[in-house]
Amino acid sequence: MSENTVKCVKCGVALVLTKTVFQYMGRSFTHDVPTCPKCGAALIDRELAKGKMAEVERQLEDK
Amino acid sequence: MPKLDYLALTKEQVAEYTALCRNGAPAPCSAPCPFGLEVRTFIDKCENGKWKPAYKLMRSAFVFPQLVSKLCPGYCKNACVRGGKNTARLGGSIELGALERAVCTFVPDKKSESFALPPKQEKIAVIGAGAAGLSAALCLVNKKFGVTVFEQNDGWGGGLRENADFAVFDGEFTESFSKTDVEFRFSERITDTAQLAGYNAVIIATESPDAAFGKTPVSEDSLWCGGKHFTVGGARGADTMHGIADGRRAALAVETWLQTGTPSPHVLSPNAGHTPDTDGAACPQVTPAGVGGYTQEEAVREASRCLQCDCSNCMKSCELLRTYKKLPQPIATEVFSDTRVTPPFSAHTITRETYSCNECGFCAGICPECINMGEVFDISRRARFSKGENLAAIHDFWLREMDFHVGEGLYSTADSGENCEYVFFPGCQLGAYLPETVKKTYELLSKKYSVGLLGACCGAPAHWAGDDDRRDLVIAELRRQIARFNAGERQAPKLVFACSTCGKMLKKHLPELETVSVYELLTACGLESADISEEWAVFDPCAAREDENTQAAVRKLLGAAGVSAQELPEKGRCCGYGGLIRLANPELYGEVTKNRVGLSDAPFAVYCANCRSVFADEGKPARHVLELVLGTHEEIKPKIDDRRKNVLALCAEFDGEGRQVPKEEALRLIIDNDLYERLDRDLISLEDMRFVIENSPEKGGVFETADGSRLCYCEIGVLVYWVRYAERGGAVEILDAYYHRMKFGQEDAK
Known part of the structure; x- marks a missing residue:
């Protein structure tokens, strides 16, 4: 899903890749995800949620 | 414990x-061995053809391996699990003696090892050059003590000199002492230990206790006689094998005594401490084909018979x-x-x-x-x-379910006013999966007993999550609810559980109340024959493993209903649901459920709603015992939304005034059946999706994609849920849904 083709419904603007902070199990790190430049809402697609994120979630849980 | x-x-x-x-505790055969040989390790070396390491193990334990392997009567034999009373079944004990003798022949280089230790100043006298004295002398000199052996005869060996194999033993003694500086003073008789005033310790290794200069050990398991005297072998009444073992013990005891002033007993034989495994296949002892003992191939085969007893x-x-x-x-x-x-x-x-x-x-x-x-x-x-x-995320779904069942989904007949003798507590999942069964069971119980109905959760999810406070809140609510059945003077009602996990939780956390399983009560209710022809295997839930009354009642009920039931090879295994491991470890959960399904080809008669749901998900035919005996064949796989509706319908039926079956929500959702099933298995309900769609504009975010569909998110509990959907006229079609555990936000908002 290309970020340019996705719009934030509330702000009506296209999303742009933005550094976003992820937090879990007391740790945080950043990753670029499509985000609304006005309201800051970020989009996590299924591939990211069930792929890399799930993998990192498991690693953090095991620490 | x-x-x-x-x-x-x-x-x-x-x-x-x-x-x-x-x-890891010693095998039974190691215990009677005077030398405490680590038999499992020795056998392992033999099985792998590692003869030199096997020989080294023997030398460390036996001191004189050739002598011991020839003369040891095999104390281990009777302890071997393959021997004794199991001989006929398991083929006879391992021929350890024959293996030891064979190992001696397989290792031509028997040169003794020299230990690079600094010499010690202390001088030790050994009286007697029989097997025990020689063993003590060799072990002491290996510890670098100065050792002098006094022997009244003109050579070593003592009683062994009469043995037909003495030439072999003589050769082994010669080889063993060849690189040592032990001083042998043959033909020199000691008549009084006072003659040995110049020695720091004296080992008395004479042939009998009568010739031990009046010295006896201070205790049965000690070699120390007080002062600087120690007795070994015949001098303390031991046979040759125990005498050689004594030599090793004496060297250890002398060393400790010289260092600390207190000699410890240094018993070599360990205590065997485990239940031997006797399920090894019968396999007879290997008999050597030739007269010279085992060949290497035969020795490997005999060693491989060992069961390596360990728990x-x-x-x-x-x-x-x-x-x-x-x-x-x-x-x-x-x-x-x-x-x-x-x-x-x-x-x-x-x-x-x-x-x-x-x-x-x-x-x-x-x-x-x-x-x-x-x-x-x-x-x-x-x-x-x-x-x-x-890990809050892995329990969140079940904790939210629990909250529903002790809140909106709690139903009770307490308002009907009467005190009752029993309160039927079907547990949260029985009502959710099998509402008709709950109703029919209650109906049947009501005909025979004074009974009320309380549908709620026992708090097990909170317990499994490790949250004692949340569990105790549920228990407190249950206590309050049960008290409502007991407004008068009458004794508190007995709780009638259908789920054994509820039974365990209630017994433990509401100990003031008596509990009984619904199956026990139903046995007195007179059931009709269920007219079921196929044979079922009874799958006892793990929580009922120790509840023999319930187990017996279940079988009695099945029998009374004419249901043919067989037993599984293992009783009381967990179906996989216990401990809520499904999200924590999906792979292991899959393995556990697969193994349980494989316990029998017959369909399972279960008496836990969770077992039923686990097996339904795995495609294993399974029915609840209550379904079978009451003839209420209910939907096999109701979805999360269906289960919630089932419970709310029970609430509407039993919870008195003001509770209605909820009407359809305003937002009409459409979903493809396959997708719905997949999402249901991922523990995502339509109700959750509806919540996300309705709340995302304020509490999360909504995006429009190129194909016109929308993707929205918001948090529910500790998870972030995402739903992709498309508007179809007045309805909303769900296209996908998923969740993740991480929270996210913009960097400056960190």
């Missing part, structure tokens, strides 16, 4: 809890322990060390294991010491929760 206190857990407590674990009952039967290859003692130590984790300097080591345990207690039932690893992991869950180090 000692009780573990997770709030003040000490290393000693966890060590004590698993201290009785018999894994690993729990490892063999528990998928969790087998997967992680961790034994009880190391696990207990890790449970303790995990309570001392100080991030970022140290990390937890058994998180996944902790949340992967079904806590079914099957391990305790097959452990000869009843060690319950479920309790150990349970301690870990509680300790983690109390420190905020729990």
Whole structure:
């Protein structure tokens, strides 16, 4: 899903890749995800949620 | 078993809890061996053709391996699990003596080893050059003591000189002492130990206690006679084998005594401590084809008959322990060390294991010491929760279900006014999966007993999550609800459970109330024949493993209903649901459920709604015992939304005024059946999706994609849910849904 083709419904603007902070199990790190430049809402697609994120979630849980 | 206190857990407590674990304890054959030979290791070397290491093990234990292998009567034989009363079944004990003799022939280079230790100043006298005296002398000189052996005869060997194989023994003695500086003073008779004033210690290795200069050991298991005197072998009434072992013990005892002033007994034979495994296939002893003993190939075959007796009952039967290859003692130590984790300097080591345990207690039932690893992991869950180090996301779904069942989904007939003798507590899942069965059971019970109905959750999800406070809130609500049935003077009602996990929780946390299973009460209710022809296998839930009354009642009910029931090879295994491991460890959960399904080809008659749901998901035909005997064949796989509706319908029926079956929500959702099934299996309900769609504009975000569909998110509980949907006229079609555990936000909002 290309970020340019996705719009934030509330702000009506296209999303742009933005550094976003992820937090879990007391740790945080950043990753670029499509985000609304006005309201800051970020989009996590299924591939990211069930792929890399799930993998990192498991690693953090095991620490 | 000692009780573990997770709030003040000490290393000693966890060590004590698993201290009785018999894994690694000596095999039964090692115990009667005067030398304490580590038989399992020796056999392992033989089985792998490692003859020199095998010989070295013998020399370390026997001192004179050729002599011992020829003359030892084989104390181990009677202890071998293949021998004794099992001989006919298991083919006879391992021919350890023959193996030892063969190993001696396989190793041509028998040169003794020299130890690079600094010489010691102390001088030790040994009186007598029989086998025991020579053993003591060799072991002492190997420790670099100065050793002098006094022998009244003109050569060594004592009573062995008469043996037909003395030439062999003589050769072994010569080889053993060839590189030592032991001083042998033959033909020199000691008549009084006072003659040995210049020695720091005296080993009396004469042929009998009568010739021991009046010295006797201070205790039965000691060689020390007080002062600087020690007796070995014949001098303390021991035979040749025990005498040689005494020589080794004496060297250890003398060394300790000289260093500390107190000689410890240094008993070589270990205590055997485990239940031998006797399920090895029968396999007869290997008989050497030639007269010279085993060939190498024959020796390997005989060694491979050894059952390597060791207790690993729990490892063999528990998928969790087998997967992680961790034994009880190391696990207990890790449970303790995990309570001392100080991030970022140290990390937890058994998180996944902790949340992967079904806590079914099957391990305790097959452990000869009843060690319950479920309790150990349970301690870990509680300790983690109390420190905020729990994995909230893996229990969130069930905790929300629990909240529903003790809140909106709680139903009770207490308002009907009458005090009752019993309160039927079907548990949250029986009503959710089998509402007609709950109704029919209640109806049947009501005909015979004074009984009320309380549908709620027992708090098990909170307990499994390690959250004692949340569990206790549920218990407090149950206590309040049950008190409503007992407004008058009458004795508190007995709780009638259908789910054995509820039964266990209620017994433990509401100990003031009596409990009985619904199956026991129903046996007196007079059931009609269920007219079921196929044969069923009874799958007893793990929580009912020790509840013999319930087990018997279930079988009686099935019998009365004419249902043919067979027994499974293992009773009371967890279906996989216990401990809520499904999200914590999907792979292990899959393995456990697969193994349970494989217990029998027959369909399962279960009496836990969760077992039924697990098997339904796996495609295994399974019915609840109540369904079978009452003839209420209900939907096999109701979805999360259906289950909720089922419970709300029970609320509307039983909970008196003001409760109605909820009407369809305003937002009409459409979903493809396959997708709905997949999402349901991912534990995402339509109700959750509706919540996300309705709340995302304010509480999350909504995006429009190129194809016109929308993707929205918001948090529910500790998870972030995403739903992709398209508007179709007045309805909304669900296209996908998923969730993740991480929270996210913009960097400046961190």
